[in-house]
Amino acid sequence: MAGGGGDGQLRLLGFWPSPFVHRVSLALRLKGLSYENVEEDLGNKSELLLASNPVHKKIPVLLHGGRPVCESMLIVEYLDDAFPGAGQAVLPADPYDRAAARFWAAYIDNKFFPALIKALMGTTEEEKAAATADTFVALETLEGALAERSGGEGFFAGDAPGFVDVALGGFVGWLSAWDKVTGVKLLDAGRTPLLAAWAERFASLDAAKSAIPDVDRIAEFAKALQARSAAAAAASD
């Protein structure tokens, strides 16, 4: 069903700063699928969200003909499976390459993201510093993965963005905003040259320009989040 979703079939329950939501928007745009954005207030989650994701109560949730699919990268895989004719496949065709792509997406979720969130929201300076170090280790590992997987081309998937590009691409807004918020430059051409170049290349894709919010808005949001977290930590001392 190429271009499907225009009849209100696809709805994305999201929250504008979430990198996980950005991943899904990116995939939808790369595949040329139209959808309706439903902005959730995470402080006051809708009945629809709670009913659609009763286990985690989290965004993003994709509703396809009213049926919910949860977890950002599972949603991306679902889009490939459910809309095989639409735009480009996000996952490659070869089974081994698919396994490698899923592996690195899982690494981003299980190693990179937890370090990143702690680097921003850690309760002590020591915790934040340790988490920042962990984030750099994860980025250096991803630099190696990019060198290995890209075959000298511009994206993790080769000459066009694919699964891992989307998995990490959801974070490009945050990665750009990071030094405005913390003073630390995460994507440093000196440390991870391939990744720094990749981020610029990815951010200039049409899909990224429309899916990723303005970096200054994200920076403002991140600062507010950090302030709230610090206040909560201080209050509980």
Place this chain on the structure above:
Amino acid sequence: MAGEKKGLVLLDYWVSPFGQRCRIGLAEKGLEYEYSEQELLGDRSELLLRSNPVHKAVPVLLHDGRPVCESLLILHYLDEAFPNSPPLLPADPYARAQARFWAAYSDKVYEVGTRLWKLRGEEQARARDDMVEVLGNLDGELGDKAFFAGEAFGFVDLAVAPFTPWLPSYGRYGGFSVEREWPRLAAWARRCAGRESVAKSLQPPEKVDEYINVLKKHCGIND
């Protein structure tokens, strides 16, 4: 790759539920493979370190020498690389998405279970609450069906079954009885245990409990 061993090799550890998922999958698909027991408490082998440099963990499937890591990814790989063998995942895209969701969710049983036997006091109590939530969610998803997807044994059953021999131990540490709290899940576990591929892959609960004691000693936990 010249000189690389042809065929399938599974780097695994006898009691690993993640490795067992792969063993069940290989058996369900009727695929021949070499089982290679790895050292996890002592030094890891060169082969394991080379095959999974990022996580240094089992299971790893080597196919003609090329490594595939992470149990659920290995299962996907088996379906995709061996399309002429019985599929582990359903064909329908929505059913696949649901199967993936619940299989991934079930990883929490082991994650939370580990906190349950390792931690004490308030942290253990929190782990207990989390385990009750996870098992409740799995029980809710199973409902009154024979298996997670309905009448037939499928991907989610395969993913969750290896955790069942750990449940009696978790129940002891957490002060709950799976049989009493979630009888449908308990019945489902017995149903899965009757399946040959599962029976051949799983360890009995007594051995699992013994192993938890070994891990406790290894971590310096003495109670």
